[in-house]
Amino acid sequence: ASEDLQAFLDFAILLAREGGQLILEGSKARYASQGTVFWKAGNPADLVTETDKMIEEVVKKRLKERFPQHKFIGEETVSSGEDSALTDEPTWIVDPIDGTTNFVHGFQYVAISIALTINKEPVVGVVYNPFLDEIFTASKNSGAFLNLSTRLPLSHPHPPLPLPSSLSQCLVATEYGHCRTPHVIDRKVMSIHNMVARPGDNKWSESGKNAGLVHGVRSTGSAALNLCTAAKGQIDMYWEIGPWEWDVAAGVLILGESGGIVVDAYGPDEGPADILSRRFLAVRAGSPAPGDKTSRESQLRLVKEMW
Numbered sequence: 365a366s367e368d369l370q371a372f373l374d375f376a377i378l379l380a381r382e383g384g385q386l387i388l389e390g391s392k393a394r395y396a397s398q399g400t401v402f403w404k405a406g407n408p409a410d411l412v413t414e415t416d417k418m419i420e421e422v423v424k425k426r427l428k429e430r431f432p433q434h435k436f437i438g439e440e441t442v443s444s445g446e447d448s449a450l451t452d453e454p455t456w457i458v459d460p461i462d463g464t465t466n467f468v469h470g471f472q473y474v475a476i477s478i479a480l481t482i483n484k485e486p487v488v489g490v491v492y493n494p495f496l497d498e499i500f501t502a503s504k505n506s507g508a509f510l511n512l513s514t515r516l517p518l519s520h521p522h523p524p525l526p527l528p529s530s531l532s533q534c535l536v537a538t539e540y541g542h543c544r545t546p547h548v549i550d551r552k553v554m555s556i557h558n559m560v561a562r563p564g565d566n567k568w569s570e571s572g573k574n575a576g577l578v579h580g581v582r583s584t585g586s587a588a589l590n591l592c593t594a595a596k597g598q599i600d601m602y603w604e605i606g607p608w609e610w611d612v613a614a615g616v617l618i619l620g621e622s623g624g625i626v627v628d629a630y631g632p633d634e635g636p637a638d639i640l641s642r643r644f645l646a647v648r649a650g651s652p653a654p655g656d657k658t659s660r661e662s663q664l665r666l667v668k669e670m671w
């Protein structure tokens with residue numbers, strides 16, 4: 365029932381704010397003491413700090429006390445070897461710090477991400493960036509909000525343009541991710557090349573058609589915040605192979621509730637992406653009205669161009 369979802373959402377908001385405060389304190393302490401950064405599984409591009417682990421422990425404990433029957437999947441709990449199978453049971457999926465590399469470097473695109481899934485589907489999602497004090501929230505069928513009262517996508521004071529009808533006018537986010545084997549990176553770099561390079565030796569055409577496929581490519585370093593930035597309407601698409609369920613579960617719901625869509629980046633299934641699939645192609649809300657048929661058609665047109 366929607367009252368239950370509201371109660372779950374309210375608790376997730378409390379936890380996200382508490383976690384956010386710990387992120388800020390952890391950040392100050394790290395600079396003061398040059399805190400240790402660890403590599404995950406010996407990968408120097410996949411970082412974890414004591415702050416990630418401590419926040420996850422706090423959030424996990426508070427959830428266990430409040431909802432003892434619910435299951436829990438957390439980035440650091442899974443890293444320590446605990447079972448992470450997602451079932452139909454109510455399950456909290458938590459990333460204590462999404463954008464750990466940003467956290468380590470003081471680049472303020474950092475968020476705590478908390479989602480509740482039921483029947484493997486996100487029904488509550490909260491993403492909180494404590495540095496910018498921006499909290500993104502959604503519960504199933506109730507819309508998505510910035511700072512609890514501003515409905516997403518933003519309409520004031522800087523409303524997004526109508527969703528472009530072609531990739532050539534899109535601003536797209538993507539990430540290099542943690543997997544740095546040359547084979548994987550070559551494929552990602554080639555995809556980015558295909559998005560930004562002017563095809564062949566053609567001169568710029570007056571129509572702008574030969575100006576590379578997209579207007580620009582951005583990387584925030586946080587999958588959760590990429591999805592929320594699309595929910596705001598500030599990027600048109602986000603594409604990434606590699607994120608885990610804790611990176612995306614909350615953001616997928618927030619984007620969906622704002623009228624956006626997330627599908628399998630490998631296509632051609634136009635249905636919603638499985639949060640366990642680790643390959644996501646997201647498109648922000650279309651126009652004229654988020655969620656209507658015309659909007660979905662314009663979103664799918666962009667998806668097909670990208671595939």
Ligand code: IPD
Pocket residue numbers: 411439459461462463464465539540541542584585586587588604606607608611
């Ligand atoms: C990572 C970030 C990054 C994305 C990776 C994620 P973490 O999460 O979201 O932007 O490229 O796929 O794993 O490790 O900072 O929690």
